[in-house]
Amino acid sequence: xxxxxxxxxxxxxxxxxxxxxxxxxxxxxxxxxxxxxxxxxxxxxxxxxxxxxxxxxxxxxxxxxxxxxxxxxxxxxxxxxxxxxxxxxxxxxxxxxxxxxxxxxxxxxxxxxxxxxxxxxxxxxxxxxxxxxxxxxxxxxxxxxxxxxxxxxxxxxxxxxxxxxxxxxxxxxxxxxxxxxxxxxxxxxxxxxxxxxxxxxxxxxxxxxxxxxxxxxxxxxxxxxxxxxxxxxxxxxxxxxxxxxxxxxxxxxxxxxxxxxxxxxxxxxxxxxxxxxxxxxxxxxx
Amino acid sequence: xxxxxxxxxxxxxxxxxxxxxxxxxxxxxxxxxxxxxxxxxxxxxxxxxxxxxxxxxxxxxxxxxxxxxxxxxxxxxxxxxxxxxxxxxxxxxxxxxxxxxxxxxxxxxxxxxxxxxxxxxxxxxxxxxxxxxxxxxxxxxxxxxxxxxxxxxxxxxxxxxxxxxxxxxxxxxxxxxxxxxxxxxxxxxxxxxxxxxxxxxxxxxxxxxxxxxxxxxxxxxxxxxxxxxxxxxxxxxxxxxxxxxxxxxxxxxxxxxxxxxxxxxxxxxxxxxxxxxxxxxxxxxxxxxxxxxxxxxxxxxxxxxxxxxxxxxxxxxxxxxxxxxxxxxxxxxxxxxxxxxxxxxxxxxxxxxxxxxxxxxxxxxxxxxxxxxxxxxxxxxxxxxxxxxxxxxxxxxxxxxxxxxxxxxxxxxxxxxxxxxxxxxxxxxxxxxxxx
Numbered sequence: 001x002x003x004x005x006x007x008x009x010x011x012x013x014x015x016x017x018x019x020x021x022x023x024x025x026x027x028x029x030x031x032x033x034x035x036x037x038x039x040x041x042x043x044x045x046x047x048x049x050x051x052x053x054x055x056x057x058x059x060x061x062x063x064x065x066x067x068x069x070x071x072x073x074x075x076x077x078x079x080x081x082x083x084x085x086x087x088x089x090x091x092x093x094x095x096x097x098x099x100x101x102x103x104x105x106x107x108x109x110x111x112x113x114x115x116x117x118x119x120x121x122x123x124x125x126x127x128x129x130x131x132x133x134x135x136x137x138x139x140x141x142x143x144x145x146x147x148x149x150x151x152x153x154x155x156x157x158x159x160x161x162x163x164x165x166x167x168x169x170x171x172x173x174x175x176x177x178x179x180x181x182x183x184x185x186x187x188x189x190x191x192x193x194x195x196x197x198x199x200x201x202x203x204x205x206x207x208x209x210x211x212x213x214x215x216x217x218x219x220x221x222x223x224x225x226x227x228x229x230x231x232x233x234x235x236x237x238x239x240x241x242x243x244x245x246x247x248x249x250x251x252x253x254x255x256x257x258x259x260x261x262x263x264x265x266x267x268x269x270x271x272x273x274x275x276x277x278x279x280x281x282x283x284x285x286x
Numbered sequence: 287x288x289x290x291x292x293x294x295x296x297x298x299x300x301x302x303x304x305x306x307x308x309x310x311x312x313x314x315x316x317x318x319x320x321x322x323x324x325x326x327x328x329x330x331x332x333x334x335x336x337x338x339x340x341x342x343x344x345x346x347x348x349x350x351x352x353x354x355x356x357x358x359x360x361x362x363x364x365x366x367x368x369x370x371x372x373x374x375x376x377x378x379x380x381x382x383x384x385x386x387x388x389x390x391x392x393x394x395x396x397x398x399x400x401x402x403x404x405x406x407x408x409x410x411x412x413x414x415x416x417x418x419x420x421x422x423x424x425x426x427x428x429x430x431x432x433x434x435x436x437x438x439x440x441x442x443x444x445x446x447x448x449x450x451x452x453x454x455x456x457x458x459x460x461x462x463x464x465x466x467x468x469x470x471x472x473x474x475x476x477x478x479x480x481x482x483x484x485x486x487x488x489x490x491x492x493x494x495x496x497x498x499x500x501x502x503x504x505x506x507x508x509x510x511x512x513x514x515x516x517x518x519x520x521x522x523x524x525x526x527x528x529x530x531x532x533x534x535x536x537x538x539x540x541x542x543x544x545x546x547x548x549x550x551x552x553x554x555x556x557x558x559x560x561x562x563x564x565x566x567x568x569x570x571x572x573x574x575x576x577x578x579x580x581x582x583x584x585x586x587x588x589x590x591x592x593x594x595x596x597x598x599x600x601x602x603x604x605x606x607x608x609x610x611x612x613x614x615x616x617x618x619x620x621x622x623x624x625x626x627x628x629x630x631x632x633x634x635x636x637x638x639x640x641x642x643x644x645x646x647x648x649x650x651x652x653x654x655x656x657x658x659x660x661x662x663x664x665x666x667x668x669x670x671x672x673x674x675x676x677x678x679x680x681x682x683x684x685x686x687x688x689x690x691x692x693x694x695x696x697x698x699x700x701x702x703x704x705x706x707x708x709x710x711x712x713x714x715x716x717x718x719x720x721x722x
Contacts, residue, residue, distance in 0.1 A: 091607070126609070130608065131609070146613065198613075
């Protein structure tokens with residue numbers, strides 16, 4: 001595992017040293033062989049909505065195959081940052097970025113970057129479950145079909161594999177032809193995860209995936225994240241600090257567009273370096 | 287913050303004060319219920335008023351129009367004299383003379399020329415055509431005597447339907463006393479009766495009401511609307527999808543949007559003038575044809591279709607778009623496999639409403655010559671044709687009493703088509719609608 005600390009701001013990156021990280025790695029996670037490389041690198045990266053700077057000059061590396069949580073009060077720019085990674089913000093006409101955001105050594109906002117290809121590699125699950133109003137099978141098969149898989153047998157295999165990965169297979173295997181909208185909210189959200197996994201992304205962006213779900217469904221999604229850790233680089237935006245501390249290896253804390261603190265989760269929650277972080281995680285403001 | 291402050295003040299000044307606020311709420315509540323009740327009453331009233339108007343309209347049309355579905359026919363015994371009919375070429379025979387001959391046989395006492403003309407006027411000139419068709423189809427009938435029901439003249443028809451009153455003085459009546467006598471004789475011999483008016487549904491326009499039909503106009507409307515639909519649906523859909531999904535939001539697209547909205551409000555006759563100038567005068571297309579009519583109506587319905595389609599596209603939740611983009615579909619794939627299917631019911635509804643509007647449109651068609659008197663039933667897009675509303679307009683303008691009931695009957699046919707189209711819109715919406 002290599003060091004990827006930015007030299008500029010020691011307080012943000014000091015905790016990213018391999019030694020510190022090793023302390024947090026539970027035994028089963030040691031099986032992640034080639035994790036810990038910088039997968040997404042933000043350099044002096046800002047996002048604007050018109051004149052408003054929603055994310056201010058962020059420098060951060062997101063490490064591959066680990067779970068990184070993004071927390072912060074509402075409107076702090078955490079969702080904006082997440083959606084910038086797979087260029088979902090392109091849908092907003094007034095949105096533009098400065099600085100660089102690199103993914104796998106490629107500039108995400110480069111002139112020749114193909115956003116369709118990018119989004120295939122960087123899957124996303126949204127706040128509200130948004131299955132297509134089609135059958136469960138078609139929901140999952142949509143992505144692979146887009147990318148050229150036509151063989152029925154192969155599609156069936158992908159659907160089963162994705163649903164198994166999303167821990168949904170046993171619940172829906174007998175009703176794959178039913179409309180996905182008939183599933184419960186939690187099942188729909190896991191279906192959305194499965195749909196994203198079906199196109200075999202490298203990164204999974206989860207934008208408050210459990211905020212519309214009840215505690216039981218939330219627990220299932222959290223188990224799922226636990227399951228997927230080590231196979232995918234996962235970024236999760238959450239309002240729920242317990243959730244962040246439960247599921248993530250690293251945590252970013254955003255406040256008013258600034259990346260205030262980025263550290264291993266345990267350290268950030270037990271020993272925050274920044275006063276604002278401490279105030280936030282102790283509930284002095286929200 | 288402020289609410290907690292209020293609460294503490296209320297608590298400090300005792301419970302009586304708090305009860306009073308509840309009283310205020312209650313009093314206000316009663317008033318709110320009263321307002322709601324009144325509003326519901328107004329709503330109900332307006333529904334009732336519009337239902338009454340609709341009922342009056344329909345009753346007047348139906349009561350005027352239903353009699354046009356029946357027509358008075360007279361039975362004639364016609365001797366197909368082989369001397370008057372050429373076996374080799376029966377089409378060239380003088381069928382009018384044969385009819386007159388058989389009429390004369392019924393009334394041998396009528397001899398002078400003036401009286402004979404009065405007598406022949408009781409029978410429709412269509413009788414000769416009917417006889418000709420019969421002989422052409424069955425040449426073996428030549429030499430025999432056939433009993434044939436031929437249409438009576440519209441004046442006889444009106445008399446039989448009770449629209450011409452016998453009590454009116456003879457010089458103010460369209461039928462003389464003598465003619466009434468002849469008609470009574472027909473009735474005595476059971477030679478006259480009202481039958482279902484097939485001609486009305488199979489013939490084109492005619493100067494003679496008893497020979498006039500709506501079929502030519504129905505076919506004309508069909509060809510015209512086909513041109514309109516085939517052109518305006520794809521163009522409207524493509525324009526709406528482009529403007530809604532792909533076009534950058536800038537001054538140019540704002541300008542286009544404003545213009546489309548304005549076009550929807552332009553009086554339809556202006557489109558007719560445009561069609562006259564562009565399609566007829568500039569491109570030299572044939573006038574009075576469904577092709578040009580369809581083009582003009584396309585111009586008129588396009589804004590409606592674009593606006594309705596854009597509204598339908600806007601109503602597709604953004605989460606579906608995000609989901610599609612999130613798994614790596616291109617914008618085109620997102621639109622074609624998710625956004626369009628979800629927006630299609632709304633788009634189809636808008637299109638059918640536009641079509642229904644086009645079906646009932648008269649003014650722009652007058653400008654391109656579709657108001658001509660056309661007897662032939664159009665067989666294609668470049669044949670001169672009338673459309674239903676124009677046919678209604680033409681008949682409403684005709685002086686004969688029998689055209690009055692045909693006007694109402696034609697309106698009924700038009701309404702039936704409108705109801706059919708709207709039903710199709712509802713069915714399609716139900717069919718394609720997806721819920722979430």
